[in-house]
Amino acid sequence: MSEEELLLGKDLFIAGTGTSAESMQWAIAELINHPSVFKKVREEIESIVGKTRLVEESDIPNLPYLQAVVKETLRLYPPGPVTTRECRQNCKINGYDIPEKIAVAINLYAIMRDPDSWDDPNEFRPERFLVSLNEQEKLDQCQVEGKGQTFNFVPFGAGRRGCPGTALAFSMIHTAVAALVQCFDLKVSGEEYGTKVDMQPGPGMSLSMARRLIVSGEGDGTKVDMQSGPGMSLHMSHPLIVRPIVHFNPFAASM
Numbered sequence: 485m486s487e488e489e490l491l492l493g494k495d496l497f498i499a500g501t502g503t504s505a506e507s508m509q510w511a512i513a514e515l516i517n518h519p520s521v522f523k524k525v526r527e528e529i530e531s532i533v534g535k536t537r538l539v540e541e542s543d544i545p546n547l548p549y550l551q552a553v554v555k556e557t558l559r560l561y562p563p564g565p566v567t568t569r570e571c572r573q574n575c576k577i578n579g580y581d582i583p584e585k586i587a588v589a590i591n592l593y594a595i596m597r598d599p600d601s602w603d604d605p606n607e608f609r610p611e612r613f614l615v616s617l618n619e620q621e622k623l624d625q626c627q628v629e630g631k632g633q634t635f636n637f638v639p640f641g642a643g644r645r646g647c648p649g650t651a652l653a654f655s656m657i658h659t660a661v662a663a664l665v666q667c668f669d670l671k672v673s674g675e676e677y678g679t680k681v682d683m684q685p686g687p688g689m690s691l692s693m694a695r696r697l698i699v700s701g702e703g704d705g706t707k708v709d710m711q712s713g714p715g716m717s718l719h720m721s722h723p724l725i726v727r728p729i730v731h732f733n734p735f736a737a738s739m
């Protein structure tokens with residue numbers, strides 16, 4: 485393998501693993517905090533997949549509410565909250581003069597919480613993505629291809645340097661979150677975590693949770709503390725122990 489190929493592999497690994505894993509954590513944490521949303525996702529999966537097999541990647545197109553949950557998670561907690569571009573020529577943006585060759589930081593996090601574009605921007609409301617097919621196509625075009633005119637949903641950036649892993653990321657996150665919802669009831673463990681989840685993101689370049697979500701067999705709390713931790717990625721500041729209770733065992737079901 486050449487040095488370029490090794491570097492490409494390293495880039496893809498770095499860009500693709502943490503980002504998707506953080507998104508899964510945020511999604512599961514929000515679902516724990518919103519039992520009615522959790523229930524709706526579970527019901528959707530059970531109505532499409534049934535109770536005899538594990539959800540598969542090919543089921544995802546038939547699970548629009550799950551897709552809305554993942555989009556809403558990426559809107560609120562983009563693992564890459566800032567991207568950059570270099571100006572090819574002198575230009576003016578919002579009244580500011582930007583000289584040629586100057587790097588501009590683009591705050592994707594702020595764009596996706598802009599009250600001019602989103603109603604109640606800080607609320608976790610997956611329903612906002614259950615839009616008509618027409619509007620959906622516009623959104624998807626924007627997020628997947630960087631085309632279209634609606635640049636308010638940009639967790640993967642946009643344009644020719646937009647994230648090349650978008651389809652893979654969606655596929656992994658949808659399938660993992662769906663399987664967790666299908667198989668487990670999840671409860672926060674330990675009284676010290678309290679009952680209210682703090683969804684504040686932590687410092688860092690990537691939007692990771694301040695308290696990492698750890699699944700363990702102990703405890704009986706009810707809410708996730710969503711405080712995020714320090715760093716460039718949005719992560720939780722202290723590990724959060726979540727107690728899984730098996731709801732559906734695909735191995736038992738297929739026997």
Ligand code: HEM
Nearest residue numbers: 499500503504507564567639640641642645646647649653
């Ligand atoms: C939830 C998951 C992910 C998110 C939110 C995400 C987000 C982003 C963002 C915001 C950018 C910058 C785009 C821009 O400047 O317009 C980017 C670039 C990139 N992403 Fe992702 N990404 C994710 C998963 C992945 C995966 C799974 C891969 C590959 C396996 C990947 C590979 C890359 C690469 C190689 C770039 C650099 C592209 C370039 O500079 O031309 N990402 N990603």
